[in-house]
Amino acid sequence: MKWSRLLWLYPSEWRQRYGAEFLAMVEETPATPRAALDVVRGAADAHLRPQLPAEGGKRFPVARAWLRNAAVAFAVQMSLFWVWSFAALLAGWSLGRLAVGNLVLVETRVERGVSASSEANLVVFVAVAVLAATGGTIACERRGRRAAG
Protein backbone atom coordinates (compact mmCIF):
# COMPACT_ATOMS: atom_id res chain seq x y z
CA MET A 1 0.00 0.00 0.00
CA LYS A 2 1.27 3.48 -0.84
CA TRP A 3 0.90 5.31 2.44
CA SER A 4 2.21 8.49 0.86
CA ARG A 5 -0.92 8.62 -1.31
CA LEU A 6 -3.16 8.51 1.74
CA LEU A 7 -1.06 11.25 3.36
CA TRP A 8 -2.28 13.62 0.66
CA LEU A 9 -5.77 13.37 2.16
CA TYR A 10 -4.55 15.50 5.08
CA PRO A 11 -4.55 19.33 5.04
CA SER A 12 -1.32 20.82 3.67
CA GLU A 13 -0.45 22.49 7.00
CA TRP A 14 -0.84 19.13 8.73
CA ARG A 15 1.39 17.43 6.15
CA GLN A 16 4.07 20.06 6.56
CA ARG A 17 4.12 19.62 10.32
CA TYR A 18 3.60 15.87 10.74
CA GLY A 19 3.99 14.37 7.24
CA ALA A 20 7.57 13.03 7.48
CA GLU A 21 7.24 11.51 10.94
CA PHE A 22 3.77 10.15 10.14
CA LEU A 23 5.13 8.38 7.04
CA ALA A 24 8.08 7.06 9.05
CA MET A 25 5.61 5.55 11.52
CA VAL A 26 3.13 4.05 9.05
CA GLU A 27 5.94 2.49 7.01
CA GLU A 28 6.61 0.32 10.08
CA THR A 29 2.90 -0.44 10.49
CA PRO A 30 1.36 -3.53 8.85
CA ALA A 31 -0.65 -2.31 5.86
CA THR A 32 -4.15 -3.55 6.58
CA PRO A 33 -7.52 -2.24 5.37
CA ARG A 34 -8.30 -1.31 8.98
CA ALA A 35 -5.15 0.80 9.25
CA ALA A 36 -5.90 2.46 5.91
CA LEU A 37 -9.46 3.24 7.00
CA ASP A 38 -8.11 4.72 10.22
CA VAL A 39 -5.82 7.03 8.21
CA VAL A 40 -8.76 8.14 6.05
CA ARG A 41 -10.82 8.86 9.17
CA GLY A 42 -7.90 10.74 10.69
CA ALA A 43 -7.57 12.87 7.56
CA ALA A 44 -11.28 13.71 7.56
CA ASP A 45 -11.03 14.68 11.21
CA ALA A 46 -7.97 16.87 10.52
CA HIS A 47 -10.02 18.76 7.91
CA LEU A 48 -13.15 19.12 10.02
CA ARG A 49 -11.49 19.85 13.37
CA PRO A 50 -8.20 21.73 12.86
CA GLN A 51 -5.47 20.31 15.10
CA LEU A 52 -2.62 22.76 14.60
CA PRO A 53 -2.08 25.94 16.65
CA ALA A 54 -1.40 27.93 13.46
CA GLU A 55 -4.78 26.98 12.02
CA GLY A 56 -6.52 28.29 15.09
CA GLY A 57 -4.90 31.67 14.50
CA LYS A 58 -6.31 32.14 11.02
CA ARG A 59 -8.90 34.79 10.38
CA PHE A 60 -12.56 33.83 10.03
CA PRO A 61 -12.11 30.24 11.16
CA VAL A 62 -15.85 29.45 11.04
CA ALA A 63 -16.27 30.90 7.54
CA ARG A 64 -13.21 28.97 6.36
CA ALA A 65 -14.58 25.77 7.88
CA TRP A 66 -17.95 26.40 6.19
CA LEU A 67 -16.35 26.95 2.79
CA ARG A 68 -14.21 23.85 3.19
CA ASN A 69 -17.23 21.75 4.18
CA ALA A 70 -19.27 23.11 1.27
CA ALA A 71 -16.47 22.31 -1.18
CA VAL A 72 -16.17 18.77 0.17
CA ALA A 73 -19.95 18.22 0.01
CA PHE A 74 -20.09 19.56 -3.55
CA ALA A 75 -17.13 17.42 -4.64
CA VAL A 76 -18.64 14.29 -3.10
CA GLN A 77 -21.93 14.86 -4.91
CA MET A 78 -20.21 15.50 -8.22
CA SER A 79 -18.06 12.39 -7.81
CA LEU A 80 -21.06 10.20 -7.04
CA PHE A 81 -22.95 11.76 -9.93
CA TRP A 82 -20.08 11.10 -12.35
CA VAL A 83 -19.85 7.46 -11.28
CA TRP A 84 -23.59 6.96 -11.52
CA SER A 85 -23.87 8.77 -14.83
CA PHE A 86 -21.19 6.79 -16.59
CA ALA A 87 -22.42 3.53 -15.10
CA ALA A 88 -25.88 4.34 -16.43
CA LEU A 89 -24.41 5.37 -19.78
CA LEU A 90 -22.48 2.13 -20.09
CA ALA A 91 -25.62 0.21 -19.18
CA GLY A 92 -27.41 1.96 -22.04
CA TRP A 93 -30.01 3.77 -19.96
CA SER A 94 -31.43 6.89 -21.57
CA LEU A 95 -31.33 8.52 -18.15
CA GLY A 96 -27.56 8.03 -18.22
CA ARG A 97 -27.22 10.02 -21.40
CA LEU A 98 -29.40 12.69 -19.87
CA ALA A 99 -27.24 12.82 -16.76
CA VAL A 100 -23.96 13.06 -18.67
CA GLY A 101 -25.46 15.74 -20.89
CA ASN A 102 -26.40 17.73 -17.84
CA LEU A 103 -22.97 17.24 -16.36
CA VAL A 104 -21.26 18.98 -19.26
CA LEU A 105 -23.64 21.90 -18.89
CA VAL A 106 -25.75 21.55 -22.01
CA GLU A 107 -29.49 21.12 -22.20
CA THR A 108 -30.30 17.56 -23.17
CA ARG A 109 -33.37 16.02 -24.63
CA VAL A 110 -33.99 12.32 -24.65
CA GLU A 111 -36.03 10.38 -27.14
CA ARG A 112 -39.29 10.62 -25.23
CA GLY A 113 -39.15 14.35 -25.23
CA VAL A 114 -38.20 14.79 -21.62
CA SER A 115 -35.88 17.68 -21.10
CA ALA A 116 -33.80 18.78 -18.19
CA SER A 117 -31.32 21.57 -17.73
CA SER A 118 -27.85 21.45 -16.28
CA GLU A 119 -28.73 24.47 -14.19
CA ALA A 120 -31.35 22.46 -12.31
CA ASN A 121 -28.76 19.88 -11.35
CA LEU A 122 -26.28 22.50 -10.25
CA VAL A 123 -28.89 24.28 -8.14
CA VAL A 124 -29.66 21.02 -6.36
CA PHE A 125 -25.95 20.28 -5.85
CA VAL A 126 -25.25 23.76 -4.49
CA ALA A 127 -28.32 23.67 -2.23
CA VAL A 128 -27.35 20.31 -0.77
CA ALA A 129 -23.74 21.48 -0.32
CA VAL A 130 -24.91 24.64 1.48
CA LEU A 131 -27.20 22.67 3.79
CA ALA A 132 -24.55 20.02 4.50
CA ALA A 133 -21.85 22.63 5.13
CA THR A 134 -24.09 24.66 7.45
CA GLY A 135 -25.19 21.60 9.39
CA GLY A 136 -21.65 20.22 9.56
CA THR A 137 -20.15 23.54 10.66
CA ILE A 138 -22.78 24.04 13.38
CA ALA A 139 -22.24 20.49 14.64
CA CYS A 140 -18.45 20.97 14.71
CA GLU A 141 -18.78 24.31 16.52
CA ARG A 142 -21.05 22.79 19.17
CA ARG A 143 -18.72 19.85 19.60
CA GLY A 144 -15.74 22.19 19.86
CA ARG A 145 -17.47 24.31 22.53
CA ARG A 146 -18.34 21.19 24.52
CA ALA A 147 -14.74 19.99 24.25
CA ALA A 148 -13.51 23.40 25.44
CA GLY A 149 -15.78 23.07 28.47
Place this chain on the structure above:
Amino acid sequence: MKSEGFDLGRFSEPAMLILVSLAGGEKHGYAMMEDIEAFGGTRLGPGTLYGALARLEKQGLIEPVPSDDRRRPYRLTGAGSTALREQLSGLRAFAATGLGRLVAA
Protein backbone atom coordinates in the same frame (compact mmCIF):
# COMPACT_ATOMS: atom_id res chain seq x y z
CA MET B 1 -12.01 15.67 38.80
CA LYS B 2 -11.59 17.05 35.28
CA SER B 3 -8.63 19.28 34.59
CA GLU B 4 -8.98 22.42 32.49
CA GLY B 5 -8.53 21.90 28.75
CA PHE B 6 -8.14 18.13 28.97
CA ASP B 7 -11.43 17.15 27.39
CA LEU B 8 -10.51 15.90 23.92
CA GLY B 9 -13.90 14.59 22.87
CA ARG B 10 -13.78 11.18 21.23
CA PHE B 11 -9.97 11.31 21.44
CA SER B 12 -10.02 11.23 25.23
CA GLU B 13 -9.12 7.59 25.48
CA PRO B 14 -6.27 7.65 22.94
CA ALA B 15 -5.01 10.85 24.58
CA MET B 16 -4.93 9.19 27.99
CA LEU B 17 -3.14 6.15 26.56
CA ILE B 18 -0.54 8.37 24.92
CA LEU B 19 0.05 10.35 28.11
CA VAL B 20 0.49 7.16 30.12
CA SER B 21 2.87 5.81 27.47
CA LEU B 22 4.96 8.99 27.53
CA ALA B 23 5.00 8.95 31.34
CA GLY B 24 7.39 6.02 30.91
CA GLY B 25 9.79 8.13 28.84
CA GLU B 26 10.01 9.83 25.45
CA LYS B 27 8.88 7.77 22.46
CA HIS B 28 8.20 8.15 18.74
CA GLY B 29 4.87 7.22 17.18
CA TYR B 30 5.51 3.56 16.43
CA ALA B 31 7.07 2.94 19.85
CA MET B 32 3.97 4.50 21.44
CA MET B 33 1.74 2.24 19.37
CA GLU B 34 3.64 -0.86 20.53
CA ASP B 35 3.81 0.29 24.16
CA ILE B 36 0.08 1.08 24.28
CA GLU B 37 -0.72 -2.33 22.84
CA ALA B 38 1.50 -3.95 25.49
CA PHE B 39 0.07 -2.20 28.56
CA GLY B 40 -3.40 -1.22 27.33
CA GLY B 41 -4.32 -4.20 25.21
CA THR B 42 -5.47 -1.98 22.34
CA ARG B 43 -3.71 -1.01 19.14
CA LEU B 44 -4.30 2.56 18.06
CA GLY B 45 -4.51 3.13 14.30
CA PRO B 46 -2.05 5.60 12.73
CA GLY B 47 -4.74 8.23 12.06
CA THR B 48 -6.17 7.98 15.56
CA LEU B 49 -2.71 8.15 17.17
CA TYR B 50 -1.60 11.22 15.26
CA GLY B 51 -4.98 12.95 15.65
CA ALA B 52 -4.63 12.64 19.42
CA LEU B 53 -0.90 13.52 19.31
CA ALA B 54 -1.60 16.72 17.41
CA ARG B 55 -4.30 17.78 19.88
CA LEU B 56 -2.12 17.00 22.88
CA GLU B 57 0.68 19.08 21.38
CA LYS B 58 -1.75 21.90 20.58
CA GLN B 59 -2.84 21.90 24.24
CA GLY B 60 0.75 21.95 25.43
CA LEU B 61 0.53 18.59 27.19
CA ILE B 62 3.28 16.97 25.10
CA GLU B 63 6.16 18.35 23.03
CA PRO B 64 8.44 17.02 20.30
CA VAL B 65 12.03 16.21 21.19
CA PRO B 66 14.63 17.59 18.74
CA SER B 67 15.90 14.71 16.64
CA ASP B 68 17.66 14.04 13.34
CA ASP B 69 15.62 10.88 12.90
CA ARG B 70 12.47 10.99 10.75
CA ARG B 71 10.75 9.23 13.66
CA ARG B 72 10.34 12.25 15.91
CA PRO B 73 10.05 11.39 19.61
CA TYR B 74 7.66 13.15 22.01
CA ARG B 75 7.72 13.71 25.75
CA LEU B 76 5.35 14.96 28.43
CA THR B 77 5.45 18.64 29.37
CA GLY B 78 5.00 19.82 32.94
CA ALA B 79 1.37 20.60 32.15
CA GLY B 80 1.00 17.12 30.67
CA SER B 81 2.35 15.48 33.80
CA THR B 82 -0.01 17.53 35.96
CA ALA B 83 -3.01 16.75 33.76
CA LEU B 84 -2.23 13.04 33.75
CA ARG B 85 -1.73 12.97 37.51
CA GLU B 86 -5.12 14.67 38.01
CA GLN B 87 -6.84 12.26 35.65
CA LEU B 88 -5.32 9.19 37.28
CA SER B 89 -6.05 10.47 40.79
CA GLY B 90 -9.67 10.98 39.75
CA LEU B 91 -9.81 7.47 38.36
CA ARG B 92 -8.27 6.07 41.56
CA ALA B 93 -10.91 7.80 43.67
CA PHE B 94 -13.59 6.55 41.29
CA ALA B 95 -12.28 2.98 41.47
CA ALA B 96 -11.99 3.13 45.26
CA THR B 97 -15.61 4.27 45.55
CA GLY B 98 -16.83 1.51 43.26
CA LEU B 99 -14.80 -1.21 44.95
CA GLY B 100 -15.84 0.04 48.39
CA ARG B 101 -19.50 -0.20 47.44
CA LEU B 102 -19.00 -3.68 46.06
CA VAL B 103 -17.46 -4.79 49.34
CA ALA B 104 -20.34 -3.24 51.30
CA ALA B 105 -22.99 -4.84 49.09
